[in-house]
Amino acid sequence: MNRNDQQLYYTQPANEWEEALPIGNGRIGAMVFGSISRERLQLNEDTLWSGFPRDTNNYEALRYLKQSRELIAAGKYAEAEALIEQKMLALNCQAYQPFGDLFVTWLNAPEQAAGYKRGLDLETAVAFMELEADGARYTRQAWVSVPHQIFALTYRSEGKAMDLEASFSLPHPSNSSSSSQDYTIEGRCPTHIADNYFGDHPYAVQYEEDRGIIFQSKLRALSDGSVEYTAEGIKVKDATYVYFIGSIATSFTAFDEQPHQHYSLLSKDNLAVLDAIKGYTYEELMDAHRLEHQRLYKRMSFTLGRAEEGHELPTDERLARYKQGAMDLGLESLYFNYGRYLLITSSRPGTQPANLQGIWNHRVQPPWNSDYTTNINTEMNYWPAELLSLSECHEPLLQMIEELAETGARTAKIHYKAEGWVAHHNVDIWRMSSPTGGHPSWAFWPMGGVWLTQHLWERYLFHPDLDYLKEKAYPLLKGAAQFCLDWLIEDEQGQLITSPSTSPENKFVYDQGKVSSVAQASAMDMTLIRELFEHVIEASELLNEDEPFRTELSAALEKMVKLKVNDKGLLQEWDVDFEEHEPGHRHVSHLYGLYPGTTIQQPELIEAARQTLGSRISHGGGHTGWSCAWLINLYARLGMKEDTYTFIRTLLERSTYTNLFDAHPPFQIDGNFGGIAGMAEALVQSHRESIELLPTLPEPWEAGEVSGLMARGGFKLSIQWEDSKLTEATILSLYGKPLQLSYKHSIVIIDETSGISYNGNEVIETVAGHTYRVQLA
Structure with a gap:
């Protein structure tokens, strides 16, 4: 090494x-x-x-829910926003010390x-x-x-x-x-x-x-x-x-x-x-x-190319040269390994999850309370956990979700008269689940719990253990889905929508210059709920239980409003095609279904997502560290090699301190974790039916090797490449699931349930003359 x-x-x-x-x-x-x-x-x-445990719920909020929906239905968005701000929010969360x-x-x-x-x-x-x-x-x-x-x-x-x-x-x-x-x-x-x-x-x-x-x-x-x-x-x-x-x-x-x-x-x-x-x-x-x-x-390693000029320099000098345009693939692999190190040292079984600053904070009054911000940042912290063979480091977040479901059940009943459980934009050690105080553009967002449940499902996909699914994940997934069923309402066309609805921290322009953040059926809301329902339905089928609930979710999916593409070819952020208030906004929430979600798969939606990314970036998007990291993952999913590498470089050049901490600015650790997740996403993807090898390999990464990456289905991979071509891949099956590999659009299927057995010494000649060694645990 x-x-x-x-x-x-x-x-x-x-x-x-x-x-x-x-x-x-x-x-x-x-x-x-x-x-x-x-x-x-x-x-x-x-x-x-x-702080200490306290009731942060707003017992008056429910009284104004119907009125807020009526204002939104009448197109009085700013009035609805003002009502929510005055009557439906609660207290600020506490701060990490x-x-x-x-x-x-x-x-x-x-x-x-x-x-x-x-x-x-x-x-x-x-x-x-x-x-x-x-x-x-x-x-x-x-x-x-x-x-x-x-x-x-x-x-x-x-x-x-x-x-x-x-x-x-x-x-x-x-x-x-x-x-x-x-x-x-x-x-x-x-x-x-x-x-x-x-x-x-x-x-x-x-x-x-x-x-x-x-x-x-x-x-x-x-x-x-x-x-x-x-x-x-x-x-x-x-x-x-x-x-x-x-x-x-x-x-x-x-x-x-x-x-x-x-x-x-x-x-x-x-x-x-x-x-x-x-x-x-x-x-x-x-x-x-x-x-x-x-x-x-040491579960995994990652090395790129050969040493360039300057690789022996101190880290701050290497970074300074890099920011001036020098190539330093070793610095990029150092950044990757540093991100793994940060997750190992900030999140261990039995500890609290990594917060906005991991576990490192020197202020009594830290930025954004150094809390758990669940409209992107907390989730981004754990994007690399399963992928990089660090599932133990994922456990504190999964435990927090279990605890949050307890406090969130009371909030769901008190604020919305809903079953299941809900969480909003900010969470602290006391598992505050109510809306925080502040502006509705960020404080009113009852989808935090829904997004968090994706981590339960991802844990199962990477480690397909039915006991875990039945005992831990499914009850929490079901509780979040129960809330969503109660939260959805019918519009005038009989479609199911969310209202009030926000798209995290963003606003829109309507009615000749009015500005609001509150409308109905944001793309983020509908995508999160759709994917949650699909996960619960699949889990129910795997466990062979809860058929009536499964049927109810399937019926709701049929009625839910779908994503739309506007006249400019962009994915609409809300159900109505509003004018963008900030075309270069740092959040790209309406692209959730591309990454980390999986439901943007139709060619027209993929193209709209591509155009939407281009529009955001042309107006200055991706200007914060974590936002830039999200772009890496999105472009990796799109298979756009040049753009993926552009934003890897941008993350290091523009949003990295000399100790390699991510600069929001100020310091937030989510950019470190999101960045390395995107780098791994360029090497292996497994969110579709097959495991794709080197799907978005950046051209400067023409030679390298990685070992210990995980893929959904319970596979551990080691791959090597030279001259931007795959030379060898070793795949270890941990759960005996059927394996489907893809490389440069060629596919090989190895169905372990067919009775064919392989061992580590057998060589399978597969696609394009490349070699795969398949091992069974």
Whole structure:
């Protein structure tokens, strides 16, 4: 494996947060700055949120639903929008919180140093720093362990002793103390952050003594020098090595339980973690961390071409050259591998899902609350999970959907007198399912839960396990479909539509200059519901149950309004062909059925989608990081190689910080995850009946290899290509499903149910003279 696409490195410390390097174990995260004399680890813990369980539903909303529909039917869209804003929205969700900072001051640091280097090794999930001064060599490592649930910052010296002081600094009310074996910091999260989602002025932050999440960290130092613990921190003298090892505990227990207020319980939890590692050497702890990370990370590999000029340069210099037009395929594969690393380190079984910033946030008042924004961003975070053999990393999102169905059932009844469950645009750790406060263009969107259910179905498609479908996925899919059946209404032509309806965050122009975001039957609504109904019908057939409900859904599908193409050849975003308010809008919600959905398959709709993309982009669309990432996936699905690669380059050139974080701007991690999903989509697609190999291979990617990609149906693939031609593919069947392969429009079908068996040594000569080895698990 090429080291140049497995390591980020720099020749100077980070000055800004967006230059620091992320480490994490899904629960605990840290940004490592690599400063010489005063190291900073900015710490996070994924259950640190403002607020507490509360009823956010608006008990008056239902009273105005009929009136809003009547206004829309009469073409009084702006009046309906105003009514919804005033009467049918609810409270803002809560915000993800930083823990604080660990600072380590090197008291006798050299005034001048040589050979400085800091970096992040993606294969080991270790951030490092090294330098030389006065004949001595100094190294640092920082990492966060999954097996032992600790964070570590280590110092080593070869030649001279070090004097160090470590202390925490928190942005919250806090107290510190010490014992003979550890230094402790305790803090409290705010209970409220005022409803100011997009405002320019600071949020109002409120702390209460008897409510909200409390937290604690204990830090220990293992060293060959002298160690002193005080209430101000840890002092270490005359050391050639120091291992700072810490644990974090919070009082969060569940989304529907009040956080406890007992620091003694947090202390007990932290001591249990730290005492459990007493019998291990540092090397053993590091090895356990590294092996667990590599268990997921080494499932796949991705390499492009040969090394270009500049591949040995520091990452920031490589990126700068790339932004000036230089070719660097190694940087593109580094970006891909970095995205895999970020998902592994921000989302693990038993943790919270990756939010807008993964798990890395340094603000008490983060942009967009660093929440779960379910009109694209949360879903985009998990587009690559199944595809890149990281199904375990998908589990936190699937668990959140299960929890959201509980809160969403109450919201469905209270807001809409509907069965099933609903979720809107913003979700937090308390699984808020009601509309947020704000403007209807984004706050009123009862399709969040419907979109999330696609992840349940995708999980089944990649891992066709009927027990999972029956016990986990189907009840949640059915609940979302029950809500949609109640939400749909008949229009004057007897067609089923949604009303009120929005297309996420977009607006339209009508009646000679009036502007609104509220109408009926947006393409996004109808596509989401159509695909959900189709998934539930198929699941019902597979499980051989719920035939009456299946029949009801089939009847509804027949009556649902269909997508339309307007006179300009564009896909209509609403049922009425309104004038676009922002022709270059960042959302392309009406193209959901192309990607990540699958229902845009008819030639006329595909062509309309192509024209719609071209129109959006010609007016400035794709200007945010995540929006650009979506374009990569859409063009990959369309088989448009040049455009796919154009937006891969655009994502790195225009929307990437020097630490390779996605720049919305500001930082949002969805662009990283959406970007690598699109890169994989160019190599393998399996959303139709066959597995398509290299369907949208960009011309600059003329040579490469990838192993460990997953395809729907439960297949694991490794493929190689030279001169833009497939040279070899190995497909491992994990579930014994029939296999249909496609390459350059030629198809081979291998029906494993026919009794024909293959093994890894048998070669099947198939399409166009290319070789496939098919293996059965």
